[in-house]
Amino acid sequence: MKLITSAASPFVRKARVALYESGHEAEVEEISVTTSPYATAPEILTANPLGKIPALIRDGEHAIYDSRVITRYFDSQWNVGLYPEDNLWEVLTVEATCDAIMEAAVLMTYEKRFRPEGMVFEDWIKAQWAKVDRAISALEADWTHVLEGPTTMGSLAACIALEYVDLRCGDRSWREGRTALADWQANMSERPSLARTRPE
Ligand SMILES: N[C@@H](CCC(=O)N[C@@H](CS)C(=O)NCC(=O)O)C(=O)O
DSSP states (O other): OEEEEOTTOHHHHHHHHHHHHHTOGGGOEEEEOOOBTTBOOHHHHTTOTTOOSOEEEOTTSOOEESHHHHHHHHHHHHTOOSSOGGGHHHHHHHHHHHHHHHHHHHHHHHHHHHSOTTOOOHHHHHHHHHHHHHHHHHHHHHOHHHHTSSOOHHHHHHHHHHHHHHHHHGGGOTTTTOHHHHHHHHHHTTSHHHHHHOOO
C-alpha cells in the first residue's frame, strides 16, 4: 500500500499516527508530496479526485481517502483498538470535532497564503477562529472523559489538532484559561506515534 503524505498536514498526521499505532508501518510506503488547491500534486489526483491528502493507494483495490476513512481502515485491518465499541459514537464525535478544528485552521492559513494581497478577508479568518476556539473549549468542558480514557482516535486527533493550532495560530494562546487541557496535551504529546510524526 502507498500513503500519500505531506509532513505539515494534520490530516496526514492522523493517518500516519494510526499506522504507527498499528505497528504495521513496514507494509505501507509513504510518498511525500507538495500540494495546494492551486497546484495539485499529480500523484494525488489518481487516488483522490478532490486532490486532498491523505490518500491510501491499496494493492489491487480502490484507493481510499479522507483521514477518517484511512484511520478506520488501518484500525479494522489490524485490530488496533482505536475505535472501541463501548464508546464509539463519542470517540467519533471527538474525532469529528478535532477534524473541524484542523479544517478551520487550514482555511485560516489558506486565506493568508493564497489570497492576493488586499483581498484577505479578516472577518472570514475571525469566523474560522471562533469555530476553533469554541471547539477547543468543548474538548475541555465536555470530552475529558474520552481524552483521559484509553487512547483512541479521538484522543490522538485532539493532540494533533491542538498542535496544529500551535503551528498555525501560535499567537492566539489556546492554553490561556485551559490549564487542564494544556496539561493533558503536554502529557499526550510524548506518545511515540505522536512524537515520531511531529512536523519540524
Ligand atoms: N477531510 C479531509 C481533509 C484533507 C485536507 O484538507 N488536506 C489538505 C492538507 S492539510 C489538502 O490536501 N489541501 C490541498 C487542497 O485542498 O487541494 C481529510 O480528513 O482527509
